[in-house]
Amino acid sequence: MQHTFYKYQGTGNDFVMIDNRQQTFDKNNTKQVAFLCDRRFGIGADGLILLENHLEHDFKMVYYNADGNESSMCGNGGRCLVAFAKQLGVISDKAVFEAIDGLHHATIEGDIVKLQMVDVNTVEKHENHVFLDTGSPHHVQFEENIEDFNIKSKGAEIRYGAPYNEAGSNVNFVKKQSDNEFRVRTYERGVEGETLSCGTGVTAVALAMHYIGETEKNHVTLNVEGGKLEVCFDVENNTYNNVWLIGPAKFVFKGTI
Numbered sequence: 205m206q207h208t209f210y211k212y213q214g215t216g217n218d219f220v221m222i223d224n225r226q227q228t229f230d231k232n233n234t235k236q237v238a239f240l241c242d243r244r245f246g247i248g249a250d251g252l253i254l255l256e257n258h259l260e261h262d263f264k265m266v267y268y269n270a271d272g273n274e275s276s277m278c279g280n281g282g283r284c285l286v287a288f289a290k291q292l293g294v295i296s297d298k299a300v301f302e303a304i305d306g307l308h309h310a311t312i313e314g315d316i317v318k319l320q321m322v323d324v325n326t327v328e329k330h331e332n333h334v335f336l337d338t339g340s341p342h343h344v345q346f347e348e349n350i351e352d353f354n355i356k357s358k359g360a361e362i363r364y365g366a367p368y369n370e371a372g373s374n375v376n377f378v379k380k381q382s383d384n385e386f387r388v389r390t391y392e393r394g395v396e397g398e399t400l401s402c403g404t405g406v407t408a409v410a411l412a413m414h415y416i417g418e419t420e421k422n423h424v425t426l427n428v429e430g431g432k433l434e435v436c437f438d439v440e441n442n443t444y445n446n447v448w449l450i451g452p453a454k455f456v457f458k459g460t461i
């Protein structure tokens with residue numbers, strides 16, 4: 205069966221988008237999703253996202269990693285999906301949609317999408333890293349030599365090692381640049397390599413940096429391989445709430461496969 209697809213990217217984290225409001229996409233075909241995401245044999249992307257109907261809200265997001273498996277929340281994917289919903293005429297400048305981690309509110313103005321992320325009430329501070337779940341699991345650790353660091357091999361070692369093992373975690377390497385600006389490179393589970401940006405990852409970095417006292421600001425800039433993202437939040441009774449991920453989401457091309 206042929207599918208019309210739309211390619212989007214958010215700070216270089218790229219996605220194949222499919223309008224599945226008519227339920228025509230075979231959601232259990234892991235091999236097909238992996239093929240569509242393959243950069244040599246398919247379209248090429250870090251993930252594939254289905255936009256589906258929702259009974260009460262604007263739409264539903266179903267997210268698959270490039271390996272073909274459905275996974276946890278994708279922040280950049282969520283932002284791109286809002287832009288896609290606008291292109292399809294499903295929303296105008298605001299959205300409420302359901303994803304695997306719950307309801308998300310979003311706004312879109314030009315190509316800037318602001319996406320509300322889940323509240324975070326548990327942040328684990330370990331000796332050399334911080335672990336937290338911002339819709340997807342994230343290991344956060346400092347790396348001074350971040351530009352010359354082998355993200356793929358070091359990231360894979362942490363992602364497959366204890367305590368994460370097969371279930372895994374995404375791994376973010378961080379260098380502080382000022383009191384509210386951090387350089388971030390991310391190894392993504394399910395892509396099994398470095399991506400140019402990770403939305404739940406930079407959200408995790410911003411909250412982790414605040415939690416361990418590396419920033420006192422509640423509006424943080426994250427410089428990733430594919431550009432710049434902003435994260436702002438409030439803290440109340442040890443819970444990070446009103447967490448927003450802000451940045452560009454852009455349509456690249458459309459095709460049929």
Ligand SMILES: N[C@@H](CCC[C@H](N)C(=O)O)C(=O)O
Pocket residue numbers: 217269275276277278279280281340341374392393394395399401402403404405
């Ligand atoms: N790129 C994403 C994260 C996608 C989920 C991740 N690969 C996982 O399986 O945990 C983002 O922008 O958040």
